[in-house]
Amino acid sequence: MPHLSLDTELIDQARTRARNIAVQVWEQVSSYTTTTVERATLRLFGVDGVNDQGVPLPNVVVDHLHKKGMLGKGAVYPVANAMRFHGITAQEVALRVAGGSLHLDGVPPGDEGAVTELAHSLAEQACAAIQAKREEKNKLVERLGMGEPPYLYLIVATGNIYEDIKQAQAAARQGADIIAVIRTTGQSLLDYVPYGATTEGFGGTYATQENFRLMRRALDEVGEQIGRYIRLTNYCSGLCMPEIAVMGALERLDMMLNDSMYGIIFRDINMQRTFIDQFFSRMINAYAGIVINTGEDNYLTTADAYTQAHTVLASQFINEQFGLLSGLTEEQMGLGHAFEMDPDMEDGFLWELAQAQLVRQVFPTSPVKYMPPTKYMTGNIFKGHVQDALFNVTSVVTGQTIHLLGMLTEAIHTPLLHDRYLSIENARYIFNNMRHLGEEIEFKPGGRIQKRANQVLCQAAAMLMEIEAMGLMQAIGRGMFADICRFPEGGKGLSGVVPKTADYYNPFTELMLSGKLGGR
Amino acid sequence: MQAEAVRVKPYGDSMNDGMVQLSFTLPLPLSEVAQEAARRLAEQMGITEASVVHREDLGQGFSFFILYGRCTHWVDLSQIAVTRAEYTVMSKDEIDNFIGQHFGRKLTFIGACIETDAHTVGIDAIMNMKGYNGHKGLESYHQINAINLGAQVSSEELAGRAIRHHADALLVSQVVTQKNVHLANLTRLVDMLEAEGIRERIVLVVGGPRITHELAKELGYDAGFGPHTYAEHVASFVVQEMVKRGMK
Numbered sequence: 145m146p147h148l149s150l151d152t153e154l155i156d157q158a159r160t161r162a163r164n165i166a167v168q169v170w171e172q173v174s175s176y177t178t179t180t181v182e183r184a185t186l187r188l189f190g191v192d193g194v195n196d197q198g199v200p201l202p203n204v205v206v207d208h209l210h211k212k213g214m215l216g217k218g219a220v221y222p223v224a225n226a227m228r229f230h231g232i233t234a235q236e237v238a239l240r241v242a243g244g245s246l247h248l249d250g251v252p253p254g255d256e257g258a259v260t261e262l263a264h265s266l267a268e269q270a271c272a273a274i275q276a277k278r279e280e281k282n283k284l285v286e287r288l289g290m291g292e293p294p295y296l297y298l299i300v301a302t303g304n305i306y307e308d309i310k311q312a313q314a315a316a317r318q319g320a321d322i323i324a325v326i327r328t329t330g331q332s333l334l335d336y337v338p339y340g341a342t343t344e345g346f347g348g349t350y351a352t353q354e355n356f357r358l359m360r361r362a363l364d365e366v367g368e369q370i371g372r373y374i375r376l377t378n379y380c381s382g383l384c385m386p387e388i389a390v391m392g393a394l395e396r397l398d399m400m401l402n403d404s405m406y407g408i409i410f411r412d413i414n415m416q417r418t419f420i421d422q423f424f425s426r427m428i429n430a431y432a433g434i435v436i437n438t439g440e441d442n443y444l445t446t447a448d449a450y451t452q453a454h455t456v457l458a459s460q461f462i463n464e465q466f467g468l469l470s471g472l473t474e475e476q477m478g479l480g481h482a483f484e485m486d487p488d489m490e491d492g493f494l495w496e497l498a499q500a501q502l503v504r505q506v507f508p509t510s511p512v513k514y515m516p517p518t519k520y521m522t523g524n525i526f527k528g529h530v531q532d533a534l535f536n537v538t539s540v541v542t543g544q545t546i547h548l549l550g551m552l553t554e555a556i557h558t559p560l561l562h563d564r565y566l567s568i569e570n571a572r573y574i575f576n577n578m579r580h581l582g583e584e585i586e587f588k589p590g591g592r593i594q595k596r597a598n599q600v601l602c603q604a605a606a607m608l609m610e611i612e613a614m615g616l617m618q619a620i621g622r623g624m625f626a627d628i629c630r631f632p633e634g635g636k637g638l639s640g641v642v643p644k645t646a647d648y649y650n651p652f653t654e655l656m657l658s659g660k661l662g663g664r
Numbered sequence: 665m666q667a668e669a670v671r672v673k674p675y676g677d678s679m680n681d682g683m684v685q686l687s688f689t690l691p692l693p694l695s696e697v698a699q700e701a702a703r704r705l706a707e708q709m710g711i712t713e714a715s716v717v718h719r720e721d722l723g724q725g726f727s728f729f730i731l732y733g734r735c736t737h738w739v740d741l742s743q744i745a746v747t748r749a750e751y752t753v754m755s756k757d758e759i760d761n762f763i764g765q766h767f768g769r770k771l772t773f774i775g776a777c778i779e780t781d782a783h784t785v786g787i788d789a790i791m792n793m794k795g796y797n798g799h800k801g802l803e804s805y806h807q808i809n810a811i812n813l814g815a816q817v818s819s820e821e822l823a824g825r826a827i828r829h830h831a832d833a834l835l836v837s838q839v840v841t842q843k844n845v846h847l848a849n850l851t852r853l854v855d856m857l858e859a860e861g862i863r864e865r866i867v868l869v870v871g872g873p874r875i876t877h878e879l880a881k882e883l884g885y886d887a888g889f890g891p892h893t894y895a896e897h898v899a900s901f902v903v904q905e906m907v908k909r910g911m912k
Contacts, residue, residue: 310724317723329780330816346780346845412814446788486797519785523873523891555839555873562689562728565720627792628814 146542146585148501148597154605155506161608162461165616166469172617173419177648179335179640181424182206182219184386185650188270189223189234192353194339201238202387203336208241212249216645222248224263229254234266260649267651271431277396278433284364288373291321294514294539294547296571297377301326301558303345305355309362314561316366316374318568322399322546324377325359326558327351332382332411333636337391347558351378351388356395375399377437380425381407383417383637389425393432399478399546400429403439404466405459408620409628410442414635415617426470431656436472437546438463441482441515443626449484449519450492453499454603455625456481460507461608462616471657474509478546482515483535491592493534498596500542501587506601514539516550525552529570536574541582547571670741682734684711689728694721702729710736747878749887751901756800759899763807766907772809773802773902774825775835776817779849783839784815786872790835790895799894808899819856826862832911833867833902838875846874847883854884865911867902
């Protein structure tokens, strides 16, 4: 692989600052829970389905507790208490609450030790179920293999899960390694997870547990036929991050888009809510062996890719530290960046190479996620195909891991069947033809690429120093990421943030992190 | 008086050869029959000497074809009337001066990607300080109070904001569309503004890669802007339209 001479002390320093930034946030929010964290916990206890109004039962129970001012203790304890008192399952508790025949504040308090023991054993069962899925995957990967990086990551986005399946299977046959089912526009702002198989959506398909299951089965099927394990990705983002993490863990998803700041910046979701939710969701992703993908590439669709390149690197450092605090390993963090420089810029390709190589070296074991050009795609599909080719070259030369396939029809429509074919053909041609080019390259000492990479690193380190001093929430308020300002009391979802009481109980934090919270 | 017909057809390497290229997928496994089906389809589109120059099996019972052929149709230019927004393009400074002279106050422009659309590339290019391709965005205009609401803003919310901020202009962006959902989105907003009784008090424009002025007018907008539009185009139109309508 090519190699840049970088100031390693500066990298260490940046990492330490990012860690301090993440810990500061964690200390500010760890005394709160959220409605979706509690719903996710109930889902792990087996609560699923909807009431006669179509409201998901986890929402019914959590809203019931919230209304009665009982959520500060967490949903687990009152539900386990009711289970024990009536001798019923968590699902039956939820059904009775939904039917109005059970009020959780009216259940006589049972023996505390016995209630927590019951809750603990149920939580252990949930953990065992997730571990079983993880092992099932490991066996499949061992038997079928996974292709070689850069892994081709393709999206399907028809709105109809059954059409998505056809397109995903076709894409896998054409060479895709990873299939992402794009979510319907607007799902990130729903404060519940829709239920069942769905056939309507705009620009994507609802993330539901049943849709996850259907797509998983379809990819397993095609994987067996072509002799390659096809990985499935969805979006663990928005107002229901933790619940989607649970669904993904139970249905054997392999990757999740899961960023610590994306929802705050691009969806105007309240930052306290997001920081709490991302922590819990990442903990589940970590435990399930899911690789997360972060969303720094999005900054560059708003901010300039050349002048703001250091904000991407700074955010990657922060995302990495949030991830480590939640129990993720470096191998589970697909830190994101993108090929978004203005094609009219002289030497733009050199700066893209410098950035890609810089990210690769600063995060050597992370399965870095590299996103294709979108901002400067025009509708000229012929030029777009060439832009994608340059992106493909950069990716294979610098050894990026997760390669989101560029589409020549970007900026026109969601990909048609043959758009995807042509784009896969482009990438496979370049990857194969240039497979070991990176090993033959040395960057000229003191040359343009080396200088550029070091400049971006210096700027990122300086930015982290500034953020460390003011705090991350303040930094977001000043528009330091993507030129967009957000404030701690603003945005959607703040009403779902609840202070934990002294007797708050949630067995999963202990079971899943097994005391390694932040490795501190 | 009848205008004289001016006929035109595509050019490949000699006048009126009618050369066109075409590519599409058929829901058929690749076979000689599928290829002949592709060729006949092109002929029915008015393409003679259609030839399949490339074919590919896409799997799952689909095949892809690239074809060349000669278009038999002509277009008569004398029959074409293109509608476009009527305005004179001014520079940023000229626009600021124009607002100072005609209104004597700052104008408020609210921009948003409405309803299902999550892609802010277009509205950001027009609104954000740095603009796009060296053309500064509306936030940099001294006489314009530019409010960018970002993505997935509902029509209700946009109408509410228009009232609250006494907006002079609404700039709506629709970038990504699927199954023509952008048309429904755009119509919904117009209905909402009319229901709120504020449509007449506002200059309403829409932009996006699939938007033409003609389409915009049809949907009840004052103007539509396609690709290659910069902030000064939109602002020039809005301020001149305001003067034309006697808005103060």
